[in-house]
Amino acid sequence: MTRWTAALVGLLGVAAALVAGHLVAALVGPPASPLLAVGSTAIDLTPAWLKDFAVRTFGTYDKLVLLLGMAVVLAAAAVAAGLLSRRSALPGTVLAVVLGLLGVAAVLYRPDLGQLGVLAPVASLVVGVVVFRSLHARAPEDGGRRAFLAIAGASVVAGLAGQLLGRRVDVEASRRAVGDLTPARPAPAVPAGADFAAEGTPSFITPTRDFYRVDVALSVPRVRAEDWVLRVHGLVDRELNLRYEDLRRRDLVERTVTMTCVSNEVGGPYISTANFVGVPLRDVLLEAGVRPGADQLFSTSVDGWTAGSPVDVVLEEDRGALIALGMNGEPLPLEHGFPARLVVPGLYGYVSATKWVTDLELTTFAARRGYWLDRGWAQRAPIKTMSRIDSPKGLATVSGPVVVTGVAWAQPTGVAKVEVRADGGPWRTARLADEVSGSTWRMWRVELDLAPGGHTVEVRATDRSGFTQPQARVAPVPDGATGWHSIFFTVS
Template sequence: MTTPKRNNRLGLPSAALVGVLAAASALAAGHLAAGLIAPRSSPYLAVGNTAIDLTPQPVKSMAIDLFGTADKVALLVGMALVMLLLAVAAGMLSRRGPVPGMVLIGLVGLVGMAAAAAQDLGPLGLVAPVLATLAGVGAFDFLHRATRARAASPAERRSPENDAATPGDIDEQHAERAGGDSGSTGRRRFLMSSATVAVAAGAAGFGGQVLADRKGVRASRQAVGPLVPARRAPTIPPGADFTKSGTPPFITPNPDFYRIDTALSVPQVGTEDWHLRVHGMVEKELNWTFDDLMRRRLVEKTITMTCVSNPVGGPYISTANFIGVPLRDVLLEAGVRPGAEQVFSTSVDGFTAGTPVDALLDPDRGALLAVSMNGTPLPAEHGFPVRMVTPGLYGYVSATKWLTDLELTTWDKRTYWEERGWAERAPIKTQSRIDTPLGFGKVPAGRVTVAGIAWAQTVGIARVEVRADGGPWKDAQLADPVNIDTWRMWRTELDLSPGGHTIECRATDRSGYTQTPERVPVVPDGATGWHSVFFTAT
């Protein structure tokens, strides 16, 4: 009689656990190494940032439409799910032996190394993904051995039940019956090994986060102290908004200010480490520290910023009081050479933008190297310690955060978003939005209040009109103006019968231009069209 060959494959739950714990070990080790060297070199973040850079523009626009300012959270969650599936796959492929899983982990590690290299982090940027790969492969091999030792305990190998078993998985209940005390010992060894790896991964991940936080900017922001501009912005008049009618407050609180950028993790740059280089087509190159910048003349301006990704009626528009150094002063001190067409700005995370030189030299526009927002140093997520703010231009060409370099050059040098199909120049378009009633909402029939905002930065809003159900246009009441670089609130009242209604709005700026009804998407230089809202009067 031939004895059936013993099957020593890992059970499905055990194999999956081996893969997941090995992946966690890899990510934690990489995060710890990155915390010691450079937080952006963490493999998880490096892959995410590279994914952002390589994602086609239509997909990016769709992500913003679907998730709004939570698009980066959605990306991180999606990456976590993919990593989880790959980890489980590594375990499933390695039920008979560890090699397939180790190879898969190694391949994923190579992706992390390539992503770190693509982020231009230098040779040290590869340390974290290399250590992550080694930790993942090592943890997988260690756990696989421990699991197989548990599955093939001495008592199990002696068991008549095992000799007579048909091919299949060795599950925990069978091991208990077959192995007795030795099976319990194998199980304890497996659980101890798994717990050890889990605890080590957790400690490494926590340590990496602590180290990254120490490189944070909280203390640096607090050390900036009060900023007293040589020229303050005019006081916002009480009638500048219609919040009781449903508009936003005129000044957007910092936590509510929209955020759209390419940074998966917020760059952490302290004032003591910050520097700015102004070079290229200039008479004199400038190299400033933060203290050098603070010795310049500071001014305060109230400015409404708008994102080019804002769809018709969208939320990506906010207003703040910014304090900073006039960019015109900086360029005049450097001396702009003839032929310079754009100021090519670079962020510490590698993002680039191109702003027309003539816009920055315009004394009436008042572009800033901003250091403060609504009375406090810039929040980290809004560009601390220094960012650009340029009225009248969409942010992707004029509002570089975490600024570190300004190069005077020609339009031949292409920026981050130009390489992805967006326009070279992007003046903000005259637009308006309905804030109340809400779309598909219900309101009492009769006298209905309609309110919203309009904007035409550097020109100013002169008129807003509203109509219901395609009827005649009616002039809305405008809130008190603040300046031509800010939004303007409006409201009106309409008498509406019970049933469904569609209201539309359109704005006319001070040049006499009335916004077009033609609907165009955000690419390549901003959306246009009349905003409309459907609701029901009951």
């Protein structure tokens, strides 16, 4: 074979293997698709520092970058196997077997896949070997053009069929059928002076499309509301199994909550605010009856992800923890946890915000460890008092006088004061926007009369307990970043 023909044989063999696995996974469970299973396992096994780098560098596109990177690696391996197989089909056969076994191992590792899930990577292994060896045998006959075209066409058809079958669970229709989630106790109206959006801060309520998303789900779970059940068990007096309609029939409450990701660097973007509608988590737990000794609420997502929230926190009457069903006036979007998720104000998301939640176990921290605890993060994760400069942007050139604006947060205590200083000079107290609650961020602004030239501006916040944000920079691991945010800009 020519080099081009050999490379094409390798590529088509791997493509056929992946498509076959994807098609079978559509029947036994979409997450069993070998590419997704291996990718999800890679995420689980990736060191925390590398995950932080991916989130910091690629933001919400980190999963797309992972999939593209895997595709490039697979394509390179396929081409290499094809080139090494110009005289013998053995190297390509070995690659097909190795990839198939890797998929089997990944599926068996996944906590959310049953035994039938292995059928998908087994199909990949068998089809990969058969297609590669068949193309390798036929390639010398007129370049194997007819066989190439047949395999390429079949792969496209099978890939489309896999996509369609994988979406046969019509979650979008289920979400639309939920209709309005009208709270019996609406959240207080957000005052008009709650932000300085016209001067560079975010709007007080984050539009749903802009709400940050940081999770480890390579593919968004697809669960219909009518199929969803929440189990509450463990150290309780009575086990509960609550369906979606069971929760919806209760008196729903609406709460305005600012959520923060522990991966947020100083000055980072992973903080957003929304109106969440749902059922008070405290009421559900008291209904189950929390037994003495239970210090952890261990929550599990439908895809097997886990988190542990301190029981004493979620049971606080004024904390406002929710089993949320809605967000910003509509049912939860799929990527934000439909049908239901947890929202616990004042705790970083990795211990408080389980999306697609399906299981709540009252247990102890000694007995169960959540997903991120085994990866170097802290057990308890109260949100730290922080602030950020939003305008001007770093390295910008502006004209004077300069209006500096930003946000501060200290959930659930609340922000009492924000101070700003330029070039290491005296601190100036900023004007605060109207406060909504201690569980939400607070916008601020200050006007500075600065001479032409370059300037460095720093900000710090003080919460209502009197604690002032420390200057020393600390990385997010293990329990959240600290430090004063600063920017440099030029006054023209």
